[in-house]
Amino acid sequence: MPSAVDLGWKPRSRTEIAGRLASDIPEGWVVNLGIGIPTLVADQVPEDREVIFQSENGVVGIGPAPAADAVSPWLINAGKQPVTLRKGGAYIHHGDSFAMIRGGHLDLCVLGAFEVAENGDIANWAVSATDTAPAVGGAMDLAVGARRLWVAMEHTTREGQPRLVQRCSYPLTAAAAVSRIYTNLAVIDVTPEGFRVVDMVEGLGFDALQAMTGAPLRQG
Numbered sequence: 001m002p003s004a005v006d007l008g009w010k011p012r013s014r015t016e017i018a019g020r021l022a023s024d025i026p027e028g029w030v031v032n033l034g035i036g037i038p039t040l041v042a043d044q045v046p047e048d049r050e051v052i053f054q055s056e057n058g059v060v061g062i063g064p065a066p067a068a069d070a071v072s073p074w075l076i077n078a079g080k081q082p083v084t085l086r087k088g089g090a091y092i093h094h095g096d097s098f099a100m101i102r103g104g105h106l107d108l109c110v111l112g113a114f115e116v117a118e119n120g121d122i123a124n125w126a127v128s129a130t131d132t133a134p135a136v137g138g139a140m141d142l143a144v145g146a147r148r149l150w151v152a153m154e155h156t157t158r159e160g161q162p163r164l165v166q167r168c169s170y171p172l173t174a175a176a177a178v179s180r181i182y183t184n185l186a187v188i189d190v191t192p193e194g195f196r197v198v199d200m201v202e203g204l205g206f207d208a209l210q211a212m213t214g215a216p217l218r219q220g
Contacts, residue, residue, distance in 0.1 A: 009203030061089020109146035143174030162214030
């Protein structure tokens with residue numbers, strides 16, 4: 001990708017992607033955050049807005065990341081990162097945690113992805129049929145168990161190849177599950193007619209965004 005100086009626009013940082021997504025989470029939602037960019041979302045929700053973050057390893061009421069001198073080795077999320085517990089938060093049994101997920105009690109799950117297809121298919125655990133990842137893990141349950149699935153990801157690979165595509169080329173995590181995508185370039189809804197652009201970073205034109213996307217985009 002050419003430099004932002006040359007293009008006249010600046011891609012969002014990982015933190016800015018998380019912040020843009022956090023701004024759309026309503027008061028009172030119960031939310032699970034996947035590893036990668038999604039874990040940054042908990043730090044971006046305004047303090048005066050109550051959002052309950054859940055982790056599938058059995059934590060409900062996750063707060064922001066702890067300071068370096070306040071890390072507890074017993075309080076981690078599913079990605080083994082240290083977290084904090086908000087007032088009223090709790091540890092729960094692993095089975096109860098997945099009962100929340102599979103029972104449809106999560107308002108939202110936010111996952112990272114390698115690819116998202118225009119019909120909402122998501123591939124986020126392996127880049128080939130012979131990948132070294134042992135299994136899809138909890139992402140499969142989260143993608144189909146939560147009431148909504150949003151994705152936070154880079155718009156293209158490091159080589160500039162699109163991650164938003166017509167059909168996923170990697171092994172699927174779930175079919176037709178994604179409803180919204182937040183990237184470093186844009187926010188895009190998945191609709192029955194395909195990808196629809198909600199907004200783009202300042203200065204980025206629609207044609208330029210389309211050139212970096214592997215499926216047709218719609219506006220409005």
